[in-house]
Amino acid sequence: MTSNTSPGDVDPAVREELARLRDSIDNIDAAVVHMLAERFKCTQQVGHLKARHQLPPADPDREARQIARLRTLAENAKLDPAFAEKFLNFIIAEVIRHHESIAEDAVNGAAPTAN
Numbered sequence: 001m002t003s004n005t006s007p008g009d010v011d012p013a014v015r016e017e018l019a020r021l022r023d024s025i026d027n028i029d030a031a032v033v034h035m036l037a038e039r040f041k042c043t044q045q046v047g048h049l050k051a052r053h054q055l056p057p058a059d060p061d062r063e064a065r066q067i068a069r070l071r072t073l074a075e076n077a078k079l080d081p082a083f084a085e086k087f088l089n090f091i092i093a094e095v096i097r098h099h100e101s102i103a104e105d106a107v108n109g110a111a112p113t114a115n
């Protein structure tokens with residue numbers, strides 16, 4: 001059985017260290033969100049470009065190169081490469097969904113955007 005210390009009993013130094021670490025985590029999470037937002041802005045433009053030129057939403061060769069590159073980057077950064085691959089695949093699956101929806105809108109005559 002595990003025994004948990006109730007929050008009121010935590011040593012103030014421990015509480016401070018936890019708060020400091022959580023501040024850093026919050027900053028990193030904010031950076032991740034902003035970087036993902038920028039990435040999706042780029043991929044949205046790619047989606048419109050592909051729709052305009054009847055290119056397929058997915059490019060498996062490009063994905064294979066991205067995964068190989070990201071796995072190497074992850075290894076060098078001491079991040080689990082399997083996790084990095086899963087994370088990239090998760091993002092790319094969402095991008096492909098967006099591309100498909102942009103292509104459908106193009107076929108169905110939805111008003112094109114500036115991208």
Ligand SMILES: O=C(O)C(=O)C[C@]1(C(=O)O)C=C[C@@H](O)C=C1
Nearest residue numbers: 043046058059060062063092095
């Ligand atoms: O580079 C492309 O062709 C994209 O559509 C972008 C992207 C990505 O999110 O990185 C998404 C789908 C493709 O299968 C490959 C890569």
